[in-house]
Each structure stands twice: as C-alpha cells, then as structure tokens.
Amino acid sequence: MQNRTIVLLVVACALFMENLDATVLSTALPAIALDFGEDPIQLKVALTSYLISLAVFIPASGWFADTFGARIVFRMAIVVFTLGSIACGLSSSITEIVIARVVQGMGGAMMVPVGRLVIMRTIPKSELIGYMAWLTVPALTGPLLGPPLGGFITTYLTWRWIFWVNVPIGLIGLVFATLYIPDVRGETRTRFDTLGFVLSGVGLALVVSGGTNLGLQVLPAAAIWSMLGIGSALLIAYYFHARRASAPILDLGLFTIPTYRIAVLGGGLFRVGVGATPFLIPLLLQVIYGLSPFQSGLTTFAAAIGAIAMKFVAPPVLRRLGFRTILIVNGIICAIFIGLPATFTLSTPVLIFTLVLLIGGFFRSLQFTSANSLAIADIEPNRMSRATSMTSVVQQLSLSVGISVAAISLELSRVSRGGGALAITDFTAAFVVVGLATAASVILFLMLPKDAGREVSGHRRDLAPDAVTAARER
Structure with missing residues (x-):
C-alpha cells in the first residue's frame, strides 16, 4: 500500500508539472517579449508549440511503454521534459523558446499517459476510483495555478524561473521513479506503426494548431482553415489506415x-x-x-x-x-x-x-x-x-x-x-x-x-x- 501511494505521488507530480506548464507561460509573455524585443502576439506560438508537440507524440506513448517498459519510458520522459525546461529558461529568441517548448512537449506527451498506465496496471479496479480522484487534482489545479504562479514569478523574480523551477522537481521525480515505478509492459510486442504515426501526428498537430488560433486573430483566416482542412483530411486518412493495420498507433x-x-x-x-x-x-x-x-x-x-x-x-x-x-x-x-x-x-x-x-x-x-x-x-x-x-x-x-x-x-x-x-x-x-x-x-x-x-x-x-x-x- 505504501509503494502504491508513492507511485501515485510520483505520477501526480508529473501530471501537475505537465498541466502547469501548459498555462504558466501566458502571464509572462509581455516580459519575455520585452527581453526578446518582439511583439507579445508573436510569442503566442510558444504556447501553441507545446500543445502541438503533445498532440504529435501522445499517440506513440503507449507503444513505447509496451515495448521498452513503463519505468524506462517514464524516466526518459522526465529527463526530456527537464532538459526542455532548462532550454526554455536559457532561450534568447522566439525560435529558441519554440524549439525548447517542443522538447518539453515531447517529454510531457510520454510522461502523463505512461504515468496513468502505471496506475491502471498496478491498482485493482475495486480501488481505482480513490487513486483516480487524486490524479484529477493535479490535472485541474495545474492550469489554474499556472497564471497566478507565472504572474508572481515574473513580477518578483524573472520569467526564466518559470521553467527552471521544474529542474529540482524533475530530479526528485527521477529518483523516485527509479525506486518505485514498476516496470510494467505489454504482453506482446508489435511493430511501430510509422505511417499511422505520421498521419495521426501531423493531422492532430494541424487540427490543434488551427483550433487554438481560431477566433484569436493571430494568424490569417486562410492559414487557419487550411490547417484545419488538411489536418482533418490526414485524420480521415488515418481512419482508413487504422482499419487495415494489424496494430495501429491509435486503436x-x-x-x-x-x-x-x-x-x-x-x-x-x-x-x-x-x-x-x-x-x-x-x-x-x-x-x-x-x-x-x-x-x-x-x-x-x-x-x-x-x-x-x-x-x-x-x-x-x-x-x-x-x-x-x-x-x-x-x-x-x-x-x-x-x-x-x-x-x-x-x-x-x-x-x-x-x-x-x-x-x-x-x-x-x-x-x-x-x-x-x-x-x-x-x-x-x-x-x-x-x-x-x-x-x-x-x-x-x-x-x-x-x-x-x-x-x-x-x-x-x-x-x-x-x-x-x-x-x-x-x-x-x-x-x-x-x-x-x-x-x-x-x-x-x-x-x-x-x-x-x-x-x-x-x-x-x-x-x-x-x-x-x-x-x-x-
């Protein structure tokens, strides 16, 4: 029971970190734009790049966990997320922070689904609701804490600490994941669905990117509708691909x-x-x-x-x-x-x-x-x-x-x-x-x-x- 509680806390912290970083940047955009000498509107891409990265890499998380084991994938996800956070804090231009946010998203995309998978495979169904209730808390509090925390750090410290605060949390999470996360994996191994990954990843990236910008007047309307149209077409193509594939990346x-x-x-x-x-x-x-x-x-x-x-x-x-x-x-x-x-x-x-x-x-x-x-x-x-x-x-x-x-x-x-x-x-x-x-x-x-x-x-x-x-x- 004690080990289960520790596993839950490790997964909950990872979930909190990922959800927090999806929103914490919003209140710091003016300060970052001032540092970079850019228009704050242009920095919206730093927000959407994180969401796009999540959309692209989440479908692959299940296959990696089944193939290599949840423990190693979860630990690597924490490492990637933490390195992305360091890179965000060291960024000095829009291009650099966008690339760093993509790296962060890659880690978050693997960290959260794999963490949930560990909970589902180690907790009896009769006890699952209590554990899922705890996992819901960081999922809800992360986005709500993001704006005030980002505003506080930006006001009283520097916007770079928004990202650097993830470093000690990531290191502690890595230690506890090594000690307590069980090495669950799939019973059978399948080939990686490369075509499905491309179709679903690019399709979801375009749909999420177009969706997050729709109505915000950041991109031209033609560009937004093109994203949504092409993304939807790729997702439809994935649907027909998944019907024929023996092990599609999204089931x-x-x-x-x-x-x-x-x-x-x-x-x-x-x-x-x-x-x-x-x-x-x-x-x-x-x-x-x-x-x-x-x-x-x-x-x-x-x-x-x-x-x-x-x-x-x-x-x-x-x-x-x-x-x-x-x-x-x-x-x-x-x-x-x-x-x-x-x-x-x-x-x-x-x-x-x-x-x-x-x-x-x-x-x-x-x-x-x-x-x-x-x-x-x-x-x-x-x-x-x-x-x-x-x-x-x-x-x-x-x-x-x-x-x-x-x-x-x-x-x-x-x-x-x-x-x-x-x-x-x-x-x-x-x-x-x-x-x-x-x-x-x-x-x-x-x-x-x-x-x-x-x-x-x-x-x-x-x-x-x-x-x-x-x-x-x-």
Missing part, C-alpha cells in the same frame, strides 16, 4: 466498447466547456473588472480548492449512486456552474466569482474522476496502454476546441454589436455557449446502462434481491 477499435466510447466522447464534450473556463474567467476579471493578472489568478485558484475537497467524496458517492447517475446529475450541475457567469453584471462582487469557482471546481473534479474511471472499467489489460494514449488525445483536442469555442463566441458577439472593445455582454454570450456545450455531454451519459462500470465503482444498489443476498454470502 480506434476501443470505441466499440460502450463504456469507453461514452466515457471518452462524453468526457471530451464536457471538457469543451471546462477548457473554455481558464480562458474566459481571467480575461473577464482583467478586461471588465480591472483586476491584475496576479489578482485574477488568485481568484481562479478557488476552483483548485474545490477539486481537492472532492477527492474525499468521490469513492463513497460513486459506490452509493453509480457512474450513470453521477455523470448525468453531476454533469447538469457542472453545466450550470460553468454557465453561471453569464448572469453576472458589473456590480457582481468578486467574492461571488470565487464562490462559483470553488463550488464548480468540486463538481467538475467529481465529473473528471467519474469519466476517467469509467473509461477504463471494461478495458482488457493488454489494451490499457492504447486506451491511455487515445484518451489523452481526445482530451487535448477537447481542450483546444473549448478555447476556440470561447474565442469565437466572444468575437461573434462583439461583431454583432458593431465591434469595439470587449464588453460584459460578449462574455455573457460566451458563457451561455460553453455552458450548453457542457450540458450536451449528458445526452451521451444517458446511454449508459444502470450497472455501467460496477466493478470499479462498487455500486450494488441496482442488483436484484437474490444477487444482493449472494454477494453478501460471499
């Missing part, structure tokens, strides 16, 4: 498993709304309410507190109610809290924002834990690595879509009233849209059977009386 056959399909696709739609929130809330607080980046970051951190509180509640609640009830009812509650800022006015106190984020963070964390646990409830052990890779890809795409939906909603609202500076009515429209997108995920969860994922949740209330008696006698 589309996983979607024939009902619980996996509904959990991943429903969870992906849910993440569209969640992915929009870290983009909309800080912008609303800074542009409309006049808060500083550091102040707005501290406000959004309330959601992280709610996420941490959830971890104590998830296992007993899921045992009591089961996956289906939680995902449906809790999904509606989450949609309400995500869309609730649409009702705010200029006179709404910041304290109300904080309370909404605090309570909403609790319910969102419960939804993440439930969907992530259900996704692997019926996955065979020899397909776990492919399941973690596919799940991570869908999650990255969903978060990218969430940012795009939020940005487009703001822009369309602004254009509809004749242009000008952003107004609170623009945010009203955006929060309504992302709230509805979150609520739409419930439609998929309604398709779940009442006993979905029972082996993982421990839910028994839906059993017939004779089955309950038999279970007690055992």
Whole structure:
C-alpha cells in the first residue's frame, strides 16, 4: 500500500508539472517579449508549440511503454521534459523558446499517459476510483495555478524561473521513479506503426494548431482553415489506415466498447466547456473588472480548492449512486456552474466569482474522476496502454476546441454589436455557449446502462434481491 501511494505521488507530480506548464507561460509573455524585443502576439506560438508537440507524440506513448517498459519510458520522459525546461529558461529568441517548448512537449506527451498506465496496471479496479480522484487534482489545479504562479514569478523574480523551477522537481521525480515505478509492459510486442504515426501526428498537430488560433486573430483566416482542412483530411486518412493495420498507433477499435466510447466522447464534450473556463474567467476579471493578472489568478485558484475537497467524496458517492447517475446529475450541475457567469453584471462582487469557482471546481473534479474511471472499467489489460494514449488525445483536442469555442463566441458577439472593445455582454454570450456545450455531454451519459462500470465503482444498489443476498454470502 505504501509503494502504491508513492507511485501515485510520483505520477501526480508529473501530471501537475505537465498541466502547469501548459498555462504558466501566458502571464509572462509581455516580459519575455520585452527581453526578446518582439511583439507579445508573436510569442503566442510558444504556447501553441507545446500543445502541438503533445498532440504529435501522445499517440506513440503507449507503444513505447509496451515495448521498452513503463519505468524506462517514464524516466526518459522526465529527463526530456527537464532538459526542455532548462532550454526554455536559457532561450534568447522566439525560435529558441519554440524549439525548447517542443522538447518539453515531447517529454510531457510520454510522461502523463505512461504515468496513468502505471496506475491502471498496478491498482485493482475495486480501488481505482480513490487513486483516480487524486490524479484529477493535479490535472485541474495545474492550469489554474499556472497564471497566478507565472504572474508572481515574473513580477518578483524573472520569467526564466518559470521553467527552471521544474529542474529540482524533475530530479526528485527521477529518483523516485527509479525506486518505485514498476516496470510494467505489454504482453506482446508489435511493430511501430510509422505511417499511422505520421498521419495521426501531423493531422492532430494541424487540427490543434488551427483550433487554438481560431477566433484569436493571430494568424490569417486562410492559414487557419487550411490547417484545419488538411489536418482533418490526414485524420480521415488515418481512419482508413487504422482499419487495415494489424496494430495501429491509435486503436480506434476501443470505441466499440460502450463504456469507453461514452466515457471518452462524453468526457471530451464536457471538457469543451471546462477548457473554455481558464480562458474566459481571467480575461473577464482583467478586461471588465480591472483586476491584475496576479489578482485574477488568485481568484481562479478557488476552483483548485474545490477539486481537492472532492477527492474525499468521490469513492463513497460513486459506490452509493453509480457512474450513470453521477455523470448525468453531476454533469447538469457542472453545466450550470460553468454557465453561471453569464448572469453576472458589473456590480457582481468578486467574492461571488470565487464562490462559483470553488463550488464548480468540486463538481467538475467529481465529473473528471467519474469519466476517467469509467473509461477504463471494461478495458482488457493488454489494451490499457492504447486506451491511455487515445484518451489523452481526445482530451487535448477537447481542450483546444473549448478555447476556440470561447474565442469565437466572444468575437461573434462583439461583431454583432458593431465591434469595439470587449464588453460584459460578449462574455455573457460566451458563457451561455460553453455552458450548453457542457450540458450536451449528458445526452451521451444517458446511454449508459444502470450497472455501467460496477466493478470499479462498487455500486450494488441496482442488483436484484437474490444477487444482493449472494454477494453478501460471499
């Protein structure tokens, strides 16, 4: 049990580091641009290059773990991520920091899915929810801590420490990974799907790049739509390739498993709304309410507190109610809290924002834990690595879509009233849209059977009386 706890902490720290670095750079862009003598808008590519690198290399993570073993891949991922962080801190131009961010993304792409794979293969399904609840906390707190931490470091130290702080964490993680991460690997070895890697990697890179820039007015519209069009075509080509390949790098056959399909696709739609929130809330607080980046970051951190509180509640609640009830009812509650800022006015106190984020963070964390646990409830052990890779890809795409939906909603609202500076009515429209997108995920969860994922949740209330008696006698 103690070793399991240490393994969980190592994986959770890796997950926190990866999620933190996806957002920590945003508040430091003006300071970096000043150092480089560049326009801050041009430095947006440093943000997107990290996401693109994740999208390209995540599909390969499962194959590497199965072939070389999770321990060595996880350790190498930490080394690559740490070296990329050092290179980011030493960068002196846009080109250098973009290359360094790509290296960081390569490490993060291997680190997180492989870490999840270790948890799934070493923890019994009956105990999985408690461990998954802990893994949800860093996944939610990383993006929320990123902006305030980046603002604090940039204000009181130097932006380079945003990256160098990863070095001691990486070294400690490397030591603990060497001592405690088990060397799990696939039962059989397969050839690397080179063609599938190219088609899926380039396709996902173009779709993520186009999606993150859609509505942001950073790239020309023609370039963005070209990325989305070519990327979609490559992903369609991958679909036909995967149907013929004996061991495709992304296993589309996983979607024939009902619980996996509904959990991943429903969870992906849910993440569209969640992915929009870290983009909309800080912008609303800074542009409309006049808060500083550091102040707005501290406000959004309330959601992280709610996420941490959830971890104590998830296992007993899921045992009591089961996956289906939680995902449906809790999904509606989450949609309400995500869309609730649409009702705010200029006179709404910041304290109300904080309370909404605090309570909403609790319910969102419960939804993440439930969907992530259900996704692997019926996955065979020899397909776990492919399941973690596919799940991570869908999650990255969903978060990218969430940012795009939020940005487009703001822009369309602004254009509809004749242009000008952003107004609170623009945010009203955006929060309504992302709230509805979150609520739409419930439609998929309604398709779940009442006993979905029972082996993982421990839910028994839906059993017939004779089955309950038999279970007690055992």
